[in-house]
Amino acid sequence: xxxxxxxHLYREIHEQPAVLTRLLLAxxxxxxxxxxxxxxxxxxxxxxxxxxxxxxxxxxAQYLLAAANGLPVGLATPSLFTVYAAPPRFGNALVLGISQxxxxxxxxxxxxxxxxxxxxxAAITNAPGSPLAQMADFVLHLHAGEERAIAATKTYTASxxxxxxxxxxxxxxxxxxxxxxxxxxxxAQALALAGVDRVAERYRYMSACVVIGRGFNYxxxxxLALKLKELTYTVAEPYSSADFRHGPLALxxxxxxxxxxxxxxxxxxxxxxxxATARSRGAELLVISDHPxxxxxxxxxxxxxxxxxxxxxxxLTVLPGQLxxxxxxxxxxxxxxxxxxxxxxxxxx
Amino acid sequence: xxxxxxxHLYREIHEQPAVLTRLLLAxxxxxxxxxxxxxxxxxxxxxxxxxxxxxxxxxxAQYLLAAANGLPVGLATPSLFTVYAAPPRFGNALVLGISQxxxxxxxxxxxxxxxxxxxxxAAITNAPGSPLAQMADFVLHLHAGEERAIAATKTYTASxxxxxxxxxxxxxxxxxxxxxxxxxxxxAQALALAGVDRVAERYRYMSACVVIGRGFNYxxxxxLALKLKELTYTVAEPYSSADFRHGPLALxxxxxxxxxxxxxxxxxxxxxxxxATARSRGAELLVISDHPxxxxxxxxxxxxxxxxxxxxxxxLTVLPGQLxxxxxxxxxxxxxxxxxxxxxxxxxx
Numbered sequence: 001x002x003x004x005x006x007x008h009l010y011r012e013i014h015e016q017p018a019v020l021t022r023l024l025l026a027x028x029x030x031x032x033x034x035x036x037x038x039x040x041x042x043x044x045x046x047x048x049x050x051x052x053x054x055x056x057x058x059x060x061a062q063y064l065l066a067a068a069n070g071l072p073v074g075l076a077t078p079s080l081f082t083v084y085a086a087p088p089r090f091g092n093a094l095v096l097g098i099s100q101x102x103x104x105x106x107x108x109x110x111x112x113x114x115x116x117x118x119x120x121x122a123a124i125t126n127a128p129g130s131p132l133a134q135m136a137d138f139v140l141h142l143h144a145g146e147e148r149a150i151a152a153t154k155t156y157t158a159s160x161x162x163x164x165x166x167x168x169x170x171x172x173x174x175x176x177x178x179x180x181x182x183x184x185x186x187x188a189q190a191l192a193l194a195g196v197d198r199v200a201e202r203y204r205y206m207s208a209c210v211v212i213g214r215g216f217n218y219x220x221x222x223x224l225a226l227k228l229k230e231l232t233y234t235v236a237e238p239y240s241s242a243d244f245r246h247g248p249l250a251l252x253x254x255x256x257x258x259x260x261x262x263x264x265x266x267x268x269x270x271x272x273x274x275x276a277t278a279r280s281r282g283a284e285l286l287v288i289s290d291h292p293x294x295x296x297x298x299x300x301x302x303x304x305x306x307x308x309x310x311x312x313x314x315x316l317t318v319l320p321g322q323l324x325x326x327x328x329x330x331x332x333x334x335x336x337x338x339x340x341x342x343x344x345x346x347x348x349x
Numbered sequence: 350x351x352x353x354x355x356x357h358l359y360r361e362i363h364e365q366p367a368v369l370t371r372l373l374l375a376x377x378x379x380x381x382x383x384x385x386x387x388x389x390x391x392x393x394x395x396x397x398x399x400x401x402x403x404x405x406x407x408x409x410a411q412y413l414l415a416a417a418n419g420l421p422v423g424l425a426t427p428s429l430f431t432v433y434a435a436p437p438r439f440g441n442a443l444v445l446g447i448s449q450x451x452x453x454x455x456x457x458x459x460x461x462x463x464x465x466x467x468x469x470x471a472a473i474t475n476a477p478g479s480p481l482a483q484m485a486d487f488v489l490h491l492h493a494g495e496e497r498a499i500a501a502t503k504t505y506t507a508s509x510x511x512x513x514x515x516x517x518x519x520x521x522x523x524x525x526x527x528x529x530x531x532x533x534x535x536x537a538q539a540l541a542l543a544g545v546d547r548v549a550e551r552y553r554y555m556s557a558c559v560v561i562g563r564g565f566n567y568x569x570x571x572x573l574a575l576k577l578k579e580l581t582y583t584v585a586e587p588y589s590s591a592d593f594r595h596g597p598l599a600l601x602x603x604x605x606x607x608x609x610x611x612x613x614x615x616x617x618x619x620x621x622x623x624x625a626t627a628r629s630r631g632a633e634l635l636v637i638s639d640h641p642x643x644x645x646x647x648x649x650x651x652x653x654x655x656x657x658x659x660x661x662x663x664x665l666t667v668l669p670g671q672l673x674x675x676x677x678x679x680x681x682x683x684x685x686x687x688x689x690x691x692x693x694x695x696x697x698x
Contacts, residue, residue: 052595246401
């Protein structure tokens, strides 16, 4: 068996505290400038265009900018721009493209149309010279360094941090800013979680599962399901607990594996209730949480450091999931840096 | 083996032409009234709140009202209303709730907040006396009759038809109206498709698959995946072809089953290209299409009647999928009317 610690994926997962520290310092001014322009123009909603892991970051923006900043956030439907030539009107929106490479033509096309309509545009990208960045009025740079593993890890959490930085710049609450600035240290603690290699052994022959998160951690459900698909070839489907009750609950039989994202906060009672329902139908729960009550309902608990506010929890809850997907791929003797059939830059139209 | 033709599900699937005929006639005036009010208020975007199959109908609205009527459509995030008590501002939106029962508290809560903010509200429901209908300024009634099978079929296509009726009322194009009014006859033709029972035998032991559709038929991918989950307990995950290329493509190995929704229209070249990629990696394709080129790429073709415009195709492409899910459930000796663990009305908060 190869040495996991020499892989790009392992290294990039463990670089995350350093990347976040760098980004929060370097992009504070750029986020403040964008916030000033959002206020000046009285922007009344946000449209985000993204694919893959960046689209999962967009889901975080959808909850954070709405809950903390009162901005409704919609996800763009790029085919209306590229295939149907029927772009909706953006009105007084901020149109935000998120892409680590900044290269996917469909995402660039959404920003190009936004610019044509005179809307405010911004890009969150790891490539400040990319076509996406060139199309944007404002750029938040991820400062993640080159990401060489195909599966995104550090650029995902960096994208969440860029969104959080913008949210904090918009409301200028010193308490929220302080919590954000403490985050890299908490991320390092979360990554020190031991025993995930042993946990992965248990799931060697799992062929399908679902991943459940809701509210702020709806994005985490999507991102963990994507990591499990990319890295381990498990058919892993993300769901909000509410949507899952409207039909997919029929999937659950004795031993059905479910990954549950349930950190402390306003969503926790709903997640506890959902876990009780799932257990009563025989599901086996792998639970990611900082809360003893949630962890106690797990067959396999993955514990997080305590104390982070719920709005920042997606930067932490994803980490045990990244480790789990990496170790599961390793347990299956797969190449964690090069999943079959994928390239680092995917260009879709 | 029980007689499928005596089940509620079988009957309700085959009632669809009659339901659509009834709805298009009865709700034409209500759709026109709502369209007048949308124009009068100069509504500039739409927010849809829905769960389950109704949420898939919302995805149809997202493409149709944007592509045909220039209205940007966002999907509501109900937990911002019910859990986080941080509802976004609706501005000058139409807020549309879709629910066959009209009862789910989270969907009603979104409309209640919209009304509080003074936004225009509408409901698409099969229950005109329901809490959702009572909260709405305008109601489009599905006229589907009682739906007794747990899995929604006739209320799903009726919801699509209600959205199409609104779209036609907004632009008053007689050609589009004529195409819509011809639809029930085409639906009847599509439901006459023979041999789906034999097709289902092939998939008796399929445990997981993906369902691919993009643009207008993004909704169909979601709805077919939901039917396969509810009725057959297959882990079936929906994807747009573009999103699937950004990571999940790694899932595909020799024989991996994929359901592809690829009717004629502007999206067809993209779907043909995607099918070629999937086949080159060994995927086995079940293809729903009216187009010979798409059907020729299938291991298992499910043919549709030809001639319908792409914007109405979601009312047709779902039908072979409903039949397939029903026959697959039957091949597995499952109760097609009562999937395990589900009730007809699901109340989520």
